[in-house]
Amino acid sequence: MKRVILSSFVLLAFLICFPIGSHAQLKPGDPIIIGVPTFLGSIEGGESLKCVLMAAEEINAKGGVTIKGAKHPIKIEASEIRDGAPGVPVPEALLGIEKIILDKKVHAIVVGPFRSEALMATMDLLAKYKVPMLGTIAMSPASEAKIIENPEKYKYVFRTCLTSRYFVNLLTGVMDQLNKEFGFKKAYLMNQDVLWARGTTAGLKGWYEKSGWEVTGHDEFPTGASDFSSALMKAKAKDAQLLFTCFDMPQSGILVKQYKSIKVPGLMAGFISPMAGEVAWKSFDGQIGGLMNAIFELGNIPSAKYPPAQAFYDAYKKKYKDPLQSGHGPAPSYESVYVLKEAIERAGTVEADTLVKALEQTDRAGVMGRVKFDKGHQVVYGTDPAKEAVAAMFQWSEAGERRIVYPTAIAEKKIWAPEWVLKSKK
Template sequence: MARAKQFVSVMLAIAVVVLFCIAPSSVKAEKPIVLGCPLSTAFLYGWDAERGIRLAVEEINAAGGVKVGGVKRPFKVELMDTRDLEPGVPVSEALLVVEKLILEKGADFLLGGPVRSEAALAAMPLLSKYKKISIVSTGVLSPKYSAMVAKNYDKYKYCFRIHGEAKWLVGEILACFKELKQKYGLNKILVMVQDVAHARGAGKVISKVAAKKGFDVLGMEVVPTGTSDFSMGLLKAKRGGAQILNIWMDMPESSILLKQWYQMRIKALPFGSTLAAAEQPGFWKATEGKGEYTLCNVVNAGNAPSEATPWTMKFYRAYTKR
């Protein structure tokens, strides 16, 4: 009996050693899957993507991670600022960040950005070179992104984008124009765009197609990224009797545009396609209530509450709570 008790005690001691020494080391040995996130963190399309990514990773890791080859592995977020939405920052800065995430941070996947279309397009050969899957989830509205994948699939098969592109938005905006014309008689349009690829391209298409559909298009004003004075374009809208001011800008300075629109008493409905100022919670405060009549056609379900998919409201509620 004594020997039996002694045997049990020894086995318990061994079990304790196994639990406290072997098990923890085996858990720690599970290598995390590194998500490299190249984002322009000072801007809406960077920091909101970062928050969403971190929220998702926390939820997944709390549930035990993801199963790979029968083993549960956690995610690890490595984020670096590309600054690609900032005025005057060359595309090469974003490319350096992408390469650093791969070579220095050991990214297994790229997620989020780069955000600016020009930077994302330039990064595609890098992703091919290092054979890293990239999932763009913010910005990058240029149709050229998917066109490059379609044209050279074997080279760019690593590049994914989960949201829409500029030409989709153009179709939605023109449908809204039609309704505004039918219901309220709004027919005169001035297009104001930021001097970046997706906005210039979309502005040209909107101007051309709207004119063909019978709208009176007064022209297209192109403004540089980071500008703080929109008065020239607004004066053109005022003098031309514009009824719709179609805005395509991803810069935060678009809030200044709306303040000037109010101060100059422009009798045109501000209608944003991509309109950074109106896409964030601080919009009312930033415009001091002067953007009351602003319309904005958001790109992704989730920007505003909707039942687009079973996951849309789940994410929205979790993000709001956070």
């Protein structure tokens, strides 16, 4: 009897120490379970899930993932964690992620937290349960620093989307071009008061100061704010030539309408999430001509100069009968499933530590450019899709078309300034 009790305790201790270790052994035909816990209620989260499903369907249609000669279909388990909704605390998002790990016994996670604040907290959870994750929305580079500082613990966290650091690189390239083309040197900064937007704006502000630009003002807005008139009046009074914007909330769309009605004689450039998709032209009554908006990953916007991005964009539109609306998330989410598939096939297992090593060896031509991870498990972004993954800046034409204007390797048109902006600068 004593032996039975002792054995039960040993077994229990083993199960507690290795809670999901056993499911790493797959039998032929067993599905590979990929979890998608994110803020599905957001446009970025919702479209990212659709792209994950699209990639999984494509892979399954070709037989699935091959591990040591046996085929395994991919099964997607999505979960709403609402971490981007105002007032939802990080611990609530963590509970959602822990639940999907334990209940659905996922082999890996893609997309992951929406807010960087939630990503930072999730890293410990992933280390605890040894679940690899390819994040595609949260953007703070703080997670890379954490991985470099303690690689053994945090090695399970990868990111395929753009980070604030790379976004600043894109922006400084655009600012240089604006300076050369139009002689712009005075900027007014407006951003949402969230981690990634604060980081991006601070990075750009530092660059402006070093590069001889004058920052005429800086306003931060809490998530949910919908009246920007005071900041726009200040920008106008201080004669700003450029209004830098950095927002990912739905209400930020009003900013462009207000900017037009107050007639601020400066060019607007940056990121306003509702302005990214092609439907924005109709939604905002065609009043967004001249606006420059970033697309965080190529593929979220089509490019005739890079066929994989064009093919992905068209395939999404064909499948879901609607174009992509978000400029951030969908392309790397789609790409992540393929990155994971190839890594599993290289590793020959779904066991986490082996899979992480295989993920580190990733090098593929993806829909947003070439996909390779650096030491911080971050996909390297640059300006040429043949060499690195690429983010892009596009500009709305007065005819309602989105035209990529930066980087030059994929640019379809030169940056232009509306007549009323140029007139005021003379």
